[in-house]
Amino acid sequence: MKYVLLTGSTGGLGTPCVERLSKNGWTVFAVGTNRDKLKKLGELPGVIPIGADITDTDSMYAARRAVMEHTDRLDAVVNLAGVSFFHSLVENDPLPCVERALAVNVLGTARTNAVFFELIERGHGRIINCSSSAGWMTAQPFAGAYIMSKRAVEGYNDSLRRELAILGIPVIKLQPGSFRTSITGDVEHGYDETLKQTKRYRAVLTKLKPLMDKTLRKSEHPDVFADTVIKALETKHPKIQYRKNSSFLLRLLDLLPETWIDRIYRIASR
Numbered sequence: 001m002k003y004v005l006l007t008g009s010t011g012g013l014g015t016p017c018v019e020r021l022s023k024n025g026w027t028v029f030a031v032g033t034n035r036d037k038l039k040k041l042g043e044l045p046g047v048i049p050i051g052a053d054i055t056d057t058d059s060m061y062a063a064r065r066a067v068m069e070h071t072d073r074l075d076a077v078v079n080l081a082g083v084s085f086f087h088s089l090v091e092n093d094p095l096p097c098v099e100r101a102l103a104v105n106v107l108g109t110a111r112t113n114a115v116f117f118e119l120i121e122r123g124h125g126r127i128i129n130c131s132s133s134a135g136w137m138t139a140q141p142f143a144g145a146y147i148m149s150k151r152a153v154e155g156y157n158d159s160l161r162r163e164l165a166i167l168g169i170p171v172i173k174l175q176p177g178s179f180r181t182s183i184t185g186d187v188e189h190g191y192d193e194t195l196k197q198t199k200r201y202r203a204v205l206t207k208l209k210p211l212m213d214k215t216l217r218k219s220e221h222p223d224v225f226a227d228t229v230i231k232a233l234e235t236k237h238p239k240i241q242y243r244k245n246s247s248f249l250l251r252l253l254d255l256l257p258e259t260w261i262d263r264i265y266r267i268a269s270r
């Protein structure tokens with residue numbers, strides 16, 4: 001019997017992973033806060049839904065107690081829970097977005113791994129952390145909260161990988177590009193709200209919209225990402241990171257020196 005705990009199970013990328021893992025015979029501890037979605041996941045063979053908030057330490061210890069009713073070891077923890085925002089870093093009260101992005105994406109991931117570490121160690125398991133193309137590509141404006149959180153995930157992941165290499169526990173980083181889930185919907189909603197409320201950026205936001213639409217149109221189906229997660233989980237010798245569907249345009253931009261990219265943004269916003 002193989003045991004995996006997966007946060008973000010109720011999300012657009014997480015649910016297809018849970019479905020695939022259930023089919024492949026895994027026992028999945030599916031973590032989320034949305035009760036209706038958890039109930040539905042619980043109907044799948046081998047899926048044990050666990051209502052838990054990864055920003056809350058007590059809630060995560062309660063989740064660990066729930067897992068330990070079934071097993072004292074895990075073959076893997078997959079951290080997919082995450083939030084994203086389209087927001088200015090200076091206008092319209094930006095700090096709640098920044099705090100939430102760091103609380104869920106960074107501290108939530110670190111908390112989950114710390115709380116479940118002994119079970120992973122006992123199971124000679126592996127840890128999978130979800131960054132984003134935003135974690136390594138050149139930074140885009142109006143995505144600051146998300147970008148700073150995913151860059152922190154990158155640093156956290158890489159340091160953890162080198163620490164746990166000492167103990168023989170693989171740590172794997174996922175770097176998805178754009179996939180059609182509610183997170184991409186949140187970004188579109190954030191754009192509309194920012195445009196409605198801005199005193200300074202109306203012209204530039206209007207000009208940047210086609211680029212944003214183009215990136216979102218290239219969003220892949222979440223099943224494609226599930227293939228990558230399954231590979232990272234089931235392969236005997238996993239790679240240290242898996243990239244999927246990074247935007248061609250942004251990859252191209254990423255090849256240029258930062259000062260050139262600044263100039264392109266300046267010209268584009270005139």
Ligand SMILES: NC(=O)c1ccc[n+]([C@@H]2O[C@H](COP(=O)([O-])OP(=O)(O)OC[C@H]3O[C@@H](n4cnc5c(N)ncnc54)[C@H](OP(=O)(O)O)[C@@H]3O)[C@@H](O)[C@H]2O)c1
Pocket residue numbers: 007008009010011012013014031032033034035037052053054055079080081082083084104108130131132133175176177178179180181182183184
């Ligand atoms: N979709 C993309 O284009 C894309 C691109 C790059 C990276 N990613 C990354 O991929 C991961 C999954 O994203 P997604 O597209 O599946 O997003 P999604 O559909 O919005 O799902 C987000 C998931 O995170 C969970 N979550 C959020 N806050 C939580 C909390 N405090 N406690 C427990 N669970 C929490 C949600 O659970 P509940 O709703 O049950 O609370 C949900 O399962 C994220 O880390 C995201 O940054 C996504």
